[in-house]
Amino acid sequence: MKQTAAVLFALLVASCGTTELSGEDRSEFGAGRKAIVKTWNQPLLAGMVFGDSPVVQILSVDGRKLDSAVLKLDEQIAVDIGVREVEFACVDRAGYNEEDFTEVIELNVKPHHEYLVGCSFESRFGPDGNYAGSFDVKEKRVE
Secondary structure, eight states: OHHHHHHHHHHHHHTOSBOOOOHHHHHHHHTTSEEEEEEOOOOHHHHHHHOOOOEEEEEEETTEEOOOOTTOSBOEEEEESEEEEEEEEEEOTTOOOTTOEEEEEEEEEOTTEEEEEEEEEEEEEOTTSSEEEEEEEEEEEOO
């Protein structure tokens, strides 16, 4: 029982938190030369208790592929100001299935702003025969 609890705690800790920005990225954000794009995902333990929800991952910015940490709860990256094409994936935690999807979203990135991105699957099939899904982007100015 203690081992099971330790494993669950380790998984919870490994999946919590947000990836850290470098000191340079934080400085560029403070100077108004970069903005922050973050993902929002339901905590792993909450997903197990209340039903699984998909995980948002940041795949690329302006075509430049990024490393994505599957066990991290949330990711954040600093991006240059201006119009950016950011590719996101919406992935089922149980593994690849017909509900997983990606989308490139064009963001007009502004200085001193954060962009929080979440995703969801809809319960109906889309025109291609797969479940339809959507991304939700919330923009917030950070002082």
